[in-house]
Amino acid sequence: MEMLSCNLNRDNEVPxxxxxxxxxxxxxxxxxxxxxxxxxSKRKLAEFLKISQNTVETTYDQLVAEGYxxxxxxxxxxxxxxxxxxxxxxxxxxQKSSMPKERLIRYDFHPSRIDTENFPFVKWRKYAKSFIxxxxxxxxxMGQSQGEYVLREEIANYLYQARGVHCTADDIVLGAGIEILxxxxxxxxxxxxxxxxxxxxxHVISSILKNYPNxxxxxxxxxxGAQVGSLEQSKIDVVYVTPSHHFPYxxxxxxxxxxxxxxxAASGENRFVIEDDYDSEFRYSGKSIPSLxxxxxxxxxxxxxxxxxxxxxSIRISYMVLPKGLMKRYQEELTFFQCSVSRIDxxxxxxxxxxxxxxxxxxxxxxxxxxxxxxxVELLVPHQEKLKVVGDISGFHIVLEVNNTMSEKDxxxxxxxxxxxxxxxxxxxxxxxxxxxxxxxxxxAGIPEAELEQAIKLLLESWNI
Amino acid sequence: MEMLSCNLNRDNEVPxxxxxxxxxxxxxxxxxxxxxxxxxSKRKLAEFLKISQNTVETTYDQLVAEGYxxxxxxxxxxxxxxxxxxxxxxxxxxQKSSMPKERLIRYDFHPSRIDTENFPFVKWRKYAKSFIxxxxxxxxxMGQSQGEYVLREEIANYLYQARGVHCTADDIVLGAGIEILxxxxxxxxxxxxxxxxxxxxxHVISSILKNYPNxxxxxxxxxxGAQVGSLEQSKIDVVYVTPSHHFPYxxxxxxxxxxxxxxxAASGENRFVIEDDYDSEFRYSGKSIPSLxxxxxxxxxxxxxxxxxxxxxSIRISYMVLPKGLMKRYQEELTFFQCSVSRIDxxxxxxxxxxxxxxxxxxxxxxxxxxxxxxxVELLVPHQEKLKVVGDISGFHIVLEVNNTMSEKDxxxxxxxxxxxxxxxxxxxxxxxxxxxxxxxxxxAGIPEAELEQAIKLLLESWNI
DNA sequence: GGGTATTTGTCCGTATGTATG
DNA sequence: TCATACATACGGACAAATACC
Numbered sequence: 001m002e003m004l005s006c007n008l009n010r011d012n013e014v015p016x017x018x019x020x021x022x023x024x025x026x027x028x029x030x031x032x033x034x035x036x037x038x039x040x041s042k043r044k045l046a047e048f049l050k051i052s053q054n055t056v057e058t059t060y061d062q063l064v065a066e067g068y069x070x071x072x073x074x075x076x077x078x079x080x081x082x083x084x085x086x087x088x089x090x091x092x093x094x095q096k097s098s099m100p101k102e103r104l105i106r107y108d109f110h111p112s113r114i115d116t117e118n119f120p121f122v123k124w125r126k127y128a129k130s131f132i133x134x135x136x137x138x139x140x141x142m143g144q145s146q147g148e149y150v151l152r153e154e155i156a157n158y159l160y161q162a163r164g165v166h167c168t169a170d171d172i173v174l175g176a177g178i179e180i181l182x183x184x185x186x187x188x189x190x191x192x193x194x195x196x197x198x199x200x201x202x203h204v205i206s207s208i209l210k211n212y213p214n215x216x217x218x219x220x221x222x223x224x225g226a227q228v229g230s231l232e233q234s235k236i237d238v239v240y241v242t243p244s245h246h247f248p249y250x251x252x253x254x255x256x257x258x259x260x261x262x263x264x265a266a267s268g269e270n271r272f273v274i275e276d277d278y279d280s281e282f283r284y285s286g287k288s289i290p291s292l293x294x295x296x297x298x299x300x301x302x303x304x305x306x307x308x309x310x311x312x313x314s315i316r317i318s319y320m321v322l323p324k325g326l327m328k329r330y331q332e333e334l335t336f337f338q339c340s341v342s343r344i345d346x347x348x349x350x351x352x353x354x355x356x357x358x359x360x361x362x363x364x365x366x367x368x369x370x371x372x373x374x375x376x377v378e379l380l381v382p383h384q385e386k387l388k389v390v391g392d393i394s395g396f397h398i399v400l401e402v403n404n405t406m407s408e409k410d411x412x413x414x415x416x417x418x419x420x421x422x423x424x425x426x427x428x429x430x431x432x433x434x435x436x437x438x439x440x441x442x443x444x445a446g447i448p449e450a451e452l453e454q455a456i457k458l459l460l461e462s463w464n465i
Numbered sequence: 466m467e468m469l470s471c472n473l474n475r476d477n478e479v480p481x482x483x484x485x486x487x488x489x490x491x492x493x494x495x496x497x498x499x500x501x502x503x504x505x506s507k508r509k510l511a512e513f514l515k516i517s518q519n520t521v522e523t524t525y526d527q528l529v530a531e532g533y534x535x536x537x538x539x540x541x542x543x544x545x546x547x548x549x550x551x552x553x554x555x556x557x558x559x560q561k562s563s564m565p566k567e568r569l570i571r572y573d574f575h576p577s578r579i580d581t582e583n584f585p586f587v588k589w590r591k592y593a594k595s596f597i598x599x600x601x602x603x604x605x606x607m608g609q610s611q612g613e614y615v616l617r618e619e620i621a622n623y624l625y626q627a628r629g630v631h632c633t634a635d636d637i638v639l640g641a642g643i644e645i646l647x648x649x650x651x652x653x654x655x656x657x658x659x660x661x662x663x664x665x666x667x668h669v670i671s672s673i674l675k676n677y678p679n680x681x682x683x684x685x686x687x688x689x690g691a692q693v694g695s696l697e698q699s700k701i702d703v704v705y706v707t708p709s710h711h712f713p714y715x716x717x718x719x720x721x722x723x724x725x726x727x728x729x730a731a732s733g734e735n736r737f738v739i740e741d742d743y744d745s746e747f748r749y750s751g752k753s754i755p756s757l758x759x760x761x762x763x764x765x766x767x768x769x770x771x772x773x774x775x776x777x778x779s780i781r782i783s784y785m786v787l788p789k790g791l792m793k794r795y796q797e798e799l800t801f802f803q804c805s806v807s808r809i810d811x812x813x814x815x816x817x818x819x820x821x822x823x824x825x826x827x828x829x830x831x832x833x834x835x836x837x838x839x840x841x842v843e844l845l846v847p848h849q850e851k852l853k854v855v856g857d858i859s860g861f862h863i864v865l866e867v868n869n870t871m872s873e874k875d876x877x878x879x880x881x882x883x884x885x886x887x888x889x890x891x892x893x894x895x896x897x898x899x900x901x902x903x904x905x906x907x908x909x910a911g912i913p914e915a916e917l918e919q920a921i922k923l924l925l926e927s928w929n930i
Numbered sequence: 931g932g933g934t935a936t937t938t939g940t941c942c943g944t945a946t947g948t949a950t951g
Numbered sequence: 952t953c954a955t956a957c958a959t960a961c962g963g964a965c966a967a968a969t970a971c972c
Binding site for chain 1: 470590645648802808
Binding site for chain 4: 017051
């Protein structure tokens with residue numbers, strides 16, 4: 001590099017690139033730059049000489065044009081020898097192929113089933129033992145009603161990194177399951193608000209609102225997610241949505257509707273959006289969908305998440321992120337709620353996250369589920385005339401539109417006859433509606449990888465496809 | 466990653482890399498990206514934002530140049546630590562949530578406080594380790610929504626022995642706290658029933674019923690417990706009572722009223738009695754009070770109990786015993802509720818009970834609390850002209866009628882000035898009523914035995930007694 | 931514990947738009 | 952209009968570090 005310390009003069013009428021060109025050409029001809037030498041990269045030389053890359057480029061181009069130098073694409077510029085006319089062959093691509101085969105058998109396609117083969121039991125046990133051995137005091141104290149601070153800190157950090165959720169440990173409430181947090185939330189929001197829920201949707205929210213004084217309004221869902229446009233005309237105050245991946249339909253709430261939804265929420269004091277981000281950890285296509293909460297600037301989004309899906313169902317830890325105003329009310333009004341999550345589990349999980357094992361586990365599981373998803377789709381595609389995969393390809397399940405003259409009930413029944421369980425979309429609908437085709441929810445996540453092909457084939461067989 | 470969902474505008478005259486730079490810089494300064502956080506890799510972020518890696522690189526370079534971020538070759542970019550950044554952010558900075566400080570309260574006489582010095586940690590740890598070491602499969606499976614069978618068996622056995630409760634494992638539902646079980650129960654009983662609660666009473670039940678469509682009727686309490694005689698004239702369907710030891714008043718529901726109550730419940734299809742037996746384990750006087758449930762032959766009593774009091778608060782395990790009819794409905798309608806208790810904790814407790822350690826622990830604690838109770842009363846008796854101990858002598862607290870011209874508010878305030886917390890009876894009342902004397906709830910159970918004398922003396926001192 | 935696949939920062943050449951004279 | 956200089960942004964090749972098995 002220093003070999004090219006030429007004195008460029010900006011005030012000179014000779015252009016910079018030409019001054020540089022002449023200098024380098026001279027250095028080569030004088031033998032001070034041996035044949036085959038790689039010239040400095042354009043960036044390096046430009047930075048070194050405090051000139052633009054393009055100026056260097058022009059210089060190099062001229063040197064190439066005049067035969068002093070050879071430019072090899074994406075590699076560099078080399079001083080030529082006379083014999084030098086050969087080119088270096090491009091590198092070859094690597095081929096990857098890995099699809100390990102395993103065993104096991106199960107046939108329940110319930111969308112809440114998840115993979116349990118890959119839980120990092122060794123690590124978990126290690127932290128469990130370590131906590132039990134070391135901690136005495138922290139188990140004896142009352143504990144904070146929102147949950148252990150160490151864990152909330154880890155979650156806040158994770159949520160920000162992974163989902164862009166703006167929150168601190170103080171904004172988080174832990175609970176032993178989404179249902180329990182929802183109950184607390186509904187209690188917090190009070191008896192006056194009117195709820196809107198997606199239809200079809202996560203029916204648990206409707207069940208929990210069974211005793212609620214006001215009627216629950218269904219919100220229709222299409223390929224762009226919940227039809228939030230009608231909210232302004234409704235009397236709804238609080239909507240429950242699954243924007244990242246609608247349950248069970250699979251559609252993603254469009255950017256348009258997100259903004260509409262947030263604007264709607266922002267324009268009413270009692271309006272809130274409950275964002276259930278239940279399977280956001282598992283997206284397989286490139287495009288990633290930011291959380292609603294991350295787009296919200298008015299403190300109107302209540303964010304819900306869970307570890308039951310990302311770890312194992314026996315770990316009952318979920319969380320909600322409350323906007324500041326609501327959190328204040330929570331701390332004032334719901335103090336009587338002790339945190340419902342085991343303190344031991346909380347500490348184990350905190351450690352698990354702190355050590356980076358949670359992220360590793362997610363990465364690992366993403367691959368696992370992706371393979372399962374791909375395999376599932378791959379097996380269904382050849383039957384396009386009778387099957388259509390509906391919704392976004394992510395999470396733990398897909399929705400199948402089946403066109404083989406069977407009704408949803410038939411499809412469920414036929415599967416059952418072969419010891420398999422599938423679930424009709426209509427089971428998740430509030431207002432029954434006509435579909436041109438019966439739809440089946442196919443949760444592939446819980447089927448062991450090695451069994452998946454067999455399971456799907458058996459399913460298609462039982463449907464005469 | 467999604468944390469950096471900034472809205473880049475290509476049409477903006479501000480270059481992409483600069484928009485991104487400003488955004489990230491701001492996130493760091495606002496404390497939303499904690500110190501030490503690894504920024505997303507250039508590739509990942511570039512892909513996520515749909516821009517070139519080099520654009521990200523330019524951004525990162527600028528961040529490095531300005532000292533916000535440290536770049537480690539082939540490892541990643543890391544947000545610098547506080548000390549590294551201090552000089553930059555002198556201007557503005559939102560304080561990040563900090564670990565809440567330990568309360569300066571020396572003695573907290575909250576009635577829910579219990580003794581934590583005598584928890585058999587060694588045994589508990591032993592079972593914990595043993596379970597974690599041995600069990601693999603049982604943690605991976607879905608688990609029963611009522612709770613682990615082994616534990617429910619132990620509880621059924623214990624309840625029969627200790628409280629005469631007639632039940633089998635099948636009649637029990639486990640939950641992470643009474644509040645959570647109550648919520649489920651209310652959901653199960655549906656929106657049509659009318660609730661009656663003791664007044665004063667366990668205010669949590671009232672809070673949980675805040676959103677409930679029907680009004681909650683207060684039931685007066687006297688020295689013989691809740692005045693259940695008025696039930697027939699009311700529209701109440703379900704009553705919540707603490708018959709063994711009224712909370713907080715301390716009275717015991719008389720045999721007369723018990724029969725009246727059971728008869729009332731038996732004579733209406735939707736009528737039920739919720740019996741919260743929250744501290745029945747700890748009676749110090751000879752006579753033991755049988756549970757309502759044990760006297761019921763009509764399947765009208767719902768029995769509630771908890772381990773949070775008999776073990777340590779950090780173990781969140783409570784249970785309810787449902788009559789057959791209700792259990793059937795529970796299994797049909799509330800299937801979506803996964804059991805909210807940690808499976809690990811459930812198994813540890815089951816083992817703990819099975820090995821007889823729970824009974825040993827109860828015996829031990831009964832003595833401890835009895836000593837604390839006796840010591841407390843002993844210290845108060847000399848001041849009978851100004852203090853009167855109200856209610857039955859059992860459980861974790863007593864009610865003090867104070868006659869020193871101070872109001873309840875004063876008494877609380879004076880205690881607080883000496884770093885102590887006591888709680889006014891009025892806080893547990895629904896309908897505010899006149900008492901001839903202010904009453905204070907004095908939970909002695911959580912005060913370490915060695916300090917109890919000092920604590921009580923300090924309290925009396927602060928009240929000028 | 932060692933080998934391999936993947937991730938990650940680094941560096942490269944390239945293309946386009948703009949301001950200036 | 953054209954040459955010059957610069958700024959911005961892109962996609963790809965490479966090797967060290969890391970994760971994974």
